[in-house]
Amino acid sequence: MPDLILRDARIADDADPVDIVVDEGLITAIGSRQAVRAENEIDCAARVVIPGLIESHLHLDKALLDAERPNRDGTLAGAIAVTAELKRGFTVDSIRDRARRVLDAAIANGTTVVRAHPDVDPIVGLRGVHALLELREEYRELIDLQIVAFPQEGILGAPGTLELLRESLRSGADVIGGCAYNEATVAECRRHVDIVFGLAAEFGVPVDIHADFADDATDPRFAMADYIADTTDRTGMAGRVALGHMTSLAGQPPRRRRRTLTRLAEAGVAVVPLPATDMHLGGRGDDTNVRRGIAPIRELWRAGVTTAYSSNNIRNAFTPYGNADLLDIGLFLAQTCHLSGPDDLRRVLDMATGQAARVTGVDDRHGIRIGAAADLVVLSSHRVADVLLDRPDRCYVLKAGRIVSRTSRIHEPARPGVRTLPPAGAARGEIRTA
Numbered sequence: 001m002p003d004l005i006l007r008d009a010r011i012a013d014d015a016d017p018v019d020i021v022v023d024e025g026l027i028t029a030i031g032s033r034q035a036v037r038a039e040n041e042i043d044c045a046a047r048v049v050i051p052g053l054i055e056s057h058l059h060l061d062k063a064l065l066d067a068e069r070p071n072r073d074g075t076l077a078g079a080i081a082v083t084a085e086l087k088r089g090f091t092v093d094s095i096r097d098r099a100r101r102v103l104d105a106a107i108a109n110g111t112t113v114v115r116a117h118p119d120v121d122p123i124v125g126l127r128g129v130h131a132l133l134e135l136r137e138e139y140r141e142l143i144d145l146q147i148v149a150f151p152q153e154g155i156l157g158a159p160g161t162l163e164l165l166r167e168s169l170r171s172g173a174d175v176i177g178g179c180a181y182n183e184a185t186v187a188e189c190r191r192h193v194d195i196v197f198g199l200a201a202e203f204g205v206p207v208d209i210h211a212d213f214a215d216d217a218t219d220p221r222f223a224m225a226d227y228i229a230d231t232t233d234r235t236g237m238a239g240r241v242a243l244g245h246m247t248s249l250a251g252q253p254p255r256r257r258r259r260t261l262t263r264l265a266e267a268g269v270a271v272v273p274l275p276a277t278d279m280h281l282g283g284r285g286d287d288t289n290v291r292r293g294i295a296p297i298r299e300l301w302r303a304g305v306t307t308a309y310s311s312n313n314i315r316n317a318f319t320p321y322g323n324a325d326l327l328d329i330g331l332f333l334a335q336t337c338h339l340s341g342p343d344d345l346r347r348v349l350d351m352a353t354g355q356a357a358r359v360t361g362v363d364d365r366h367g368i369r370i371g372a373a374a375d376l377v378v379l380s381s382h383r384v385a386d387v388l389l390d391r392p393d394r395c396y397v398l399k400a401g402r403i404v405s406r407t408s409r410i411h412e413p414a415r416p417g418v419r420t421l422p423p424a425g426a427a428r429g430e431i432r433t434a
Helices: 075-086 092-108 127-138 161-171 186-203 223-233 247-251 254-267 275-281 297-303 326-336 341-351 355-360 384-390
Strands: 004-009 018-023 028-029 042-045 050-051 051-059 111-116 146-148 175-179 208-210 243-244 267-272 376-379 394-399 402-405
Touching: 004 376, 018 208, 018 275, 028 394, 042 092, 051 092, 051 243, 051 326, 051 355, 092 127, 092 402, 111 127, 111 355, 127 161, 146 161, 161 186, 175 186, 175 275, 186 208, 186 223, 208 223, 223 243, 223 254, 223 267, 243 326, 254 267, 254 297, 275 326, 341 355, 341 384
Parallel strands: 004 042, 051 111, 111 146, 146 175, 175 208, 208 243, 243 267
Antiparallel strands: 004 018, 018 028, 050 376, 376 394, 394 402
16 A cells, blocks of 8 residues: 555646655656555645755855844845854854754745755854754755855865865765855966866766856856856766856857857756845946846756756845745746746746756656655645746645645635624624624
8 A cells, every 4th residue: 555645636737637646755656546545645636736846056054144244235245245254153053053944944835955055164164064964864854955065255265165175075065066256366266167176076076156146247257157168078077067146147248148058058057046146136336227137047948058046045145035935936036037928937837846856966856757756745726837926835745755844724705795704713603793
């Protein structure tokens, strides 16, 4: 007898609902009216079921810092400076406590995988990595946590960082990160990239680089995409490299932009726009036609670049908003990137599921198909195309076939002619109306 069946689940708008059979954490059957019985059943009542959402770029170690010190000038430089000062007071316990709050929210919102980027530098040392290593074990039955060793302060410009990155990877970090633009010269930016790829080869891990995070590409330190694509080709890392932000793509002339996007697609380099941060920090020097730069989503799609999106930061100097809700971020992305209609909205949803699974390297076990892990979310929506628009409840969140979060809501609107409703549970007649 299987462990669980999700009955009458909507997984596509152009097909009838199906039953999804789960056993030992895996999807074992999908079809209409499965005759088999299970130990537990969820009646989805034709509600939408999606694969688990994936936060492919999230800074858990720096979450919720805005309550301590906001970024007064709203710039990227200001955010880095504020955070660098706050990092001096970080402890493993303080990082863990803030990160735990975000992980709990992410799980409730249907996230089943998080790729987190703790800072690694002489200011904070390995405290962020150690905190997340503990949380990876603590939450292993609730959410998969990947750890990126991230040199926010640069590598060449922050002596001692290189050995800290090596120590992070020896300790169990899953991915080597980079922050290519945070070096002083173009030559040093390229050297930064070379070092990151060298560490990837040394430890056999993927690469995830913050790159080209500017309003435009007039400063060549923010135009590293082609060099990173060439380096990916040279090192045989196709399909194992992701670039976060990439806002300066939108500031390139169309012909040059198309050439860069083609190179990224050919090299197998993924791009992860981070719209909440990218919109908040962009255009701070403009007083007319203020630029609101996000990487050009539709052009990335057209070029064939693997493209996800993520929350990036939650309520700190880089992004003073957020609830670790990827559907909220997806709707914001659609609104700010001229994406609309059922096809676009389904594709945006895929950016947080199937495409994000490719970015994080879990696509071999992700999705709604036989043999995939039963990481699933039952939503209150009844059409896949409406998921972003509805802002639906996450009725059930499943991790490896286990319910790890459940949300229920009672909504009782008054009908025409009824002036008030009694409190929930009150017997009719207990409340007197005028």
